[in-house]
Amino acid sequence: MRKLLTSPNAMALSASEQSIYQNTLTFVADLSLNLMAVKVTNHPDNFLDWCKELHRICAHDLNRDLLNPDQEKPLKKLQQTLANGVSACQLKMARVIPWPLFVNFMHDNASRQALTERLRLLDYLSSICDKSFSDMSEEDRLAFAGKHTARHDISVYDFDVEWFASTRAANTFHQYLQTKPQAFDQALAHIPLAGEVTESDYLRFVDAFKAIFAADDSAKNATLSVATRLLAMRRPDQFIALTSTKMSSLSVGLGVVKLNQQSFDDYWHEMILTLRNTAWWRSDKPSDETELKLWQYRATLIDLFLFADNNLAANSNYLKMRDKPSKTKIGVVRSLKRSKESAEAIVDKALAEDDLPDFIHNMRSTIVNSVKDGKTVDQAITLMRNIFG
Incomplete structure (x- = not known):
């Protein structure tokens, strides 16, 4: 770990990278004993990969059970400083790449x-x-x-x-x-x-x-x-x-x-x-x-x-919306009112499917009203199928 922490001294750092490195060392001081307990096998030779590796160590290899409550704040600041270092290096690269x-x-x-x-x-x-x-x-x-x-x-x-x-x-x-x-x-x-x-x-x-x-x-x-x-x-x-x-x-x-x-x-x-x-x-x-x-x-x-x-x-x-489990009380269906424009866009996208029968297309306005009132488009089309199919 000591070798990793000091390796940027041998790198040709820009002024902004040197500033990020010095800020990093400020927060490392509060976490030195915890960091020294981590076994390091990867020793990058450039500042971008160095920031990525130390950030990875802080996120995954550091034993958080050994952290004192007052070390949580410097750890968070250290991770943010390293994230800033990654951004700075990658954007610096963006200035010159074809x-x-x-x-x-x-x-x-x-x-x-x-x-x-x-x-x-x-x-x-x-x-x-x-x-x-x-x-x-x-x-x-x-x-x-x-x-x-x-x-x-x-x-x-x-x-x-x-x-x-x-x-x-x-x-x-x-x-x-x-x-x-x-x-x-x-x-x-x-x-x-x-x-x-x-x-x-x-x-x-x-x-x-x-x-x-x-x-x-x-x-x-x-x-x-x-x-x-x-x-x-x-x-x-x-x-x-x-x-x-x-x-x-x-x-x-x-x-x-x-x-x-x-x-x-x-x-x-x-x-x-x-x-x-x-x-x-x-x-x-x-x-x-x-x-x-x-x-x-x-x-x-x-x-x-x-x-x-x-x-x-x-x-x-x-x-988050796609994967959110449905939460409804027994006997109560929670619906979300939509604007007419939004309901029309949802229905028109569904009606673009090739396998829908003509009578479903002919009931577009009814389906739009159902979706506008809160039903999903699948619910509205299924209802029309069950009634008129």
């Missing part, structure tokens, strides 16, 4: 980072991005904006809508999105759906976005996180979706000034322009279908270079 290595990295981390589910979210939003918020169902608006609810029926929303950036805590934003959807439509209209997005396009969006919150002295709620969620979902090839947590990791890893919730100028001039100078982002449009999808979403997919533990994919809101 497109083929970017693709390989996506595939290598696909399972841990829930890439398939993330792509389903981006595909779905791509299919509705030409709609205005005013014309979207409430569920679609929330999917675009990043807030997962129980009304996101898993037969339509087979993904966690909060991947890339959750806006669940942005209460004022969601209030305005519900009452002033046209204002957000007008702001996003400055960002073209295809082709180059210029600085002037972005600045016009920012001005319109801030103006929504300025009317009643709630300007502090016009945060960069919320703005970038909207931008990245509209143009995932151009923008990175931020959260307060991701700002620090991305700033360090990409070597740009540290952003905060009001860093609208730095987001463009530092983060987005740095992104546009990477070899993989500037690569030509690929002909391979699988690579093409990654290329179309490449800016937002920089999330996959951030640290992910083994539980990240399993914490998907979609999987």
Whole structure:
């Protein structure tokens, strides 16, 4: 263990990596006796793998029964510091790798980072991005904006809508999105759906976005996180979706000034322009279908270079809803009311199946009403079969 802990001294660390290493040693001091009891067989020769190995040891090899209560906090901080180190190193790598290595990295981390589910979210939003918020169902608006609810029926929303950036805590934003959807439509209209997005396009969006919150002295709620969620979902090839947590990791890893919730100028001039100078982002449009999808979403997919533990994919809101056991009281069926738009989307997806008889298709409106009132689409179709089949 002593050899492992001191090995970064022999590595050529950058200033940010050296800072992460020194922070690591601060928390190691409180856990030294516990760590020394662990037998180490893997001695990485680079800082990225060193951070991964020590993080793995803390998570799986450390005897937690020997920890004192006052050691839990430094252990948690040590793990977070090592996670930050992994993110910083992987993002540093992202600044220099070409497109083929970017693709390989996506595939290598696909399972841990829930890439398939993330792509389903981006595909779905791509299919509705030409709609205005005013014309979207409430569920679609929330999917675009990043807030997962129980009304996101898993037969339509087979993904966690909060991947890339959750806006669940942005209460004022969601209030305005519900009452002033046209204002957000007008702001996003400055960002073209295809082709180059210029600085002037972005600045016009920012001005319109801030103006929504300025009317009643709630300007502090016009945060960069919320703005970038909207931008990245509209143009995932151009923008990175931020959260307060991701700002620090991305700033360090990409070597740009540290952003905060009001860093609208730095987001463009530092983060987005740095992104546009990477070899993989500037690569030509690929002909391979699988690579093409990654290329179309490449800016937002920089999330996959951030640290992910083994539980990240399993914490998907979609999987939790899908795998949640049904809890109903005897004699009581709990149903969930849905909007008409959501019910229609669920029913139309089910009616697209080839093996349904014509009389079921002819009863679409009846089935929609049943689903709107809370039945699942399978329950509604089965009922129609039993009555009229």
